[in-house]
Amino acid sequence: MSNDLRVLLVEDDSDIAFLIKINIIKAFHDVEVHITQTKEEALNILQEYKYDFDIILLDYLLGDITGLDILEEIRKITDIPVLIITGQGSEEVAVKAMKMGAQDYIVKRGRFFSKIPEIIENIKKKKSRYDKNKIFLAFYRFGTSGTEPIYVNRIPEEYEDIKETVILSLGVMLYTLFGMGEIDKLESSSIISGPVRIPKMRDYYATSLLYIVKDKNQLDKRLEGKDYCIVALAYPFEYQDIAHGIEKIRNILNKFFDSINDVSEISDKVKDVEEQIYNVISWF
Structure with missing residues (x-):
């Protein structure tokens, strides 16, 4: 169960x-x-x-x-x-x-x-008060020129035709909010944003969490072999009280990122944690 x-x-x-x-x-x-x-x-x-x-x-x-x-x-x-x-x-x-x-x-x-x-x-x-088809998770990393999507399995059907635009816009928003400051001073699993309106999506908002992960291919010596991963939980405005359960979602993500030895592993392992989060949300 x-x-x-x-x-x-x-x-x-x-x-x-x-x-x-x-x-x-x-x-x-x-x-x-x-x-x-x-x-x-x-x-x-x-x-x-x-x-x-x-x-x-x-x-x-x-x-x-x-x-x-x-x-x-x-x-x-x-x-x-x-x-x-x-x-x-x-x-x-x-x-x-x-x-x-x-x-x-x-x-x-x-x-x-x-x-x-x-x-x-x-x-x-x-x-459950929430239709999980209207909620989605997006995993990004900080790349050499901004945020790069690691995993976005799906978005609401009404935005499927502009999926790539939505993914790009969400990434730009996250980079604008967090990549321009002293992100290296943030702690892993900090709730760093939310809710913030998502560009290109009418009345959609995101609450985001930051995780520090190892990156064996990290070229920036200042980052000492690590990278930053941002997980964005996106939902329509009428679901905004979903944020009351963010601690449960964070606990799931904490366990997931504790098991990650390198940022390259995320895309292969993320499906299970995505399903766990949707299951938890169904109880909210």
Whole structure:
């Protein structure tokens, strides 16, 4: 199943919480399950990290407090998808939960915990607010006369006829913004720009990150055998809140660039990281 998933599990029964966590870990790669046992703890975490979680699993009964009470408070903080886990299998509970913003519910019956990963995947498919066909990634390096594209797999269909012009214009924009200054003072994986409007694309913007990579063919001795790679995430204006998830995207890119031994390897390895990023965006 999909990569890079962060789950907040609100469950006061430690045995049940353990079984749920184990089944999620088995089903997903690069998953983190954070367990809380009280309403207060869950709400405090969400107040501070509301953009960090992809889904909330919420037990219907926490002591004398119902999951519906907590769900009402959650919806004041975030619109993260919520799955209600209940021992009360009545339609009434399900209807109330859905009306209050829960995406689904499951009854604690039999090996219910083994079904949770599939429900999470289904919620993800329904949840995404973004059409990934309108989003694209572009990888550039600093060449001898400006930015050079390393990898741009696709751009939105409406701009396909002028794809080369878009790629060139985006590269020029990045060079104008970052190549004219003291770029050697920037740290790898710094968020260096965004959102900035992309030339030749109506109402499209880019948020960009910088990475320092080794370059065995680097001719400029001042750069000491390294090069600079800029990754631009491009999206339409109405998707601008996608920037709230930039830390998750940066974490994926950090791992990717840690595995790169030379800039020449990027084009051969980038396809997998591109897919990981699109998967993560689908949770935003």
